[in-house]
Amino acid sequence: xxxxxxxxxxxxxxxxxxxxxxxxxxxxxxxxxxxxxxxxxxxxxxxxxxxxxxxxxxxxxxxxxxxxxxxxxxxxxxxxxxxxxxxxxxxxx
Numbered sequence: 257x258x259x260x261x262x263x264x265x266x267x268x269x270x271x272x273x274x275x276x277x278x279x280x281x282x283x284x285x286x287x288x289x290x291x292x293x294x295x296x297x298x299x300x301x302x303x304x305x306x307x308x309x310x311x312x313x314x315x316x317x318x319x320x321x322x323x324x325x326x327x328x329x330x331x332x333x334x335x336x337x338x339x340x341x342x343x344x345x346x347x348x349x
Contacts, residue, residue, distance in 0.1 A: 282305055
């Protein structure tokens with residue numbers, strides 16, 4: 257793997273970029289499985305994976321210089337998970 261930054265229309269070049277891509281795919285799969293009722297366990301694991309994937313994606317974008325379209329696309333579900341987790345902590349029901 258290269259350690260240089262990628263351009264918008266390229267794949268991620270860093271290990272951190274590919275790691276966050278894998279975690280984000282896992283998050284989306286778990287999220288769909290939990291919301292459709294296929295898996296019957298708490299969504300805590302799902303949100304934890306989503307928050308970690310979102311943080312890794314932000315880290316890859318800011319510090320590692322990743323600029324590929326895949327990173328920007330993965331930022332959306334990652335931010336959703338981070339905002340959802342913060343809302344659950346700050347405003348419990």
